[in-house]
Amino acid sequence: MKKFFTIGFVVFLGLIIYWANTASMPALVKQIYRFPFGDKLGHFTLYATLAYLLSLAMPFKKVTIFGKPIALGVLLALGFATLEEFSQFFFPSRTPDLFDLASGYLGIFASTLIPCIRNACPPPSDIGDQT
Numbered sequence: 515m516k517k518f519f520t521i522g523f524v525v526f527l528g529l530i531i532y533w534a535n536t537a538s539m540p541a542l543v544k545q546i547y548r549f550p551f552g553d554k555l556g557h558f559t560l561y562a563t564l565a566y567l568l569s570l571a572m573p574f575k576k577v578t579i580f581g582k583p584i585a586l587g588v589l590l591a592l593g594f595a596t597l598e599e600f601s602q603f604f605f606p607s608r609t610p611d612l613f614d615l616a617s618g619y620l621g622i623f624a625s626t627l628i629p630c631i632r633n634a635c636p637p638p639s640d641i642g643d644q645t
Contacts, residue, residue, distance in 0.1 A: 520571040527560060531598060537607035554617040557595075562621030565591035566628055591622045 533539040547553050568587030575586040595618035602608035 516567070516570045520567040523563060523567050527564060530560070535601075535605045535608060554613060557614050557617035558621035558624070560621070561591055561595050561618035562625040564594065565622040565625040569625070585626070588622060588626060591625075592619065595619065595622065 530539075530543065533543065547556055565588050568590050569585045570587070572586050576583040577586055577589055578584075579589075595615065599610055599615040599618070602610040
């Protein structure tokens with residue numbers, strides 16, 4: 515069931531990106547962004563949801579970078595957010611914005627805190643030799 519929601523959300527996110535790239539965003543969706551910093555909140559929410567769902571769909575899948583384990587779902591969301599923002603250079607109807615990218619990154623980081631809010635925080639890993 516988790517993978518079903520994740521796939522559905524990825525399709526939804528792809529549809530939003532398609533609409534934005536082709537300047538054909540439906541009026542109802544445009545209304546969501548019509549308040550100050552609405553696009554930043556949208557990036558935060560969409561990428562937090564993406565990272566959370568990807569991590570749920572691939573539990574225990576981790577990649578080690580610089581000796582630190584990182585959830586594969588988080589890493590995929592970071593990559594996707596980065597590629598999507600930089601792809602905007604190739605669409606005349608889009609404007610790449612580092613604040614949008616930062617909002618997406620903050621959302622992804624926030625998604626890693628959700629297990630702690632749900633009282634399911636993973637225990638801290640042992641650092642160094644404890645003997």
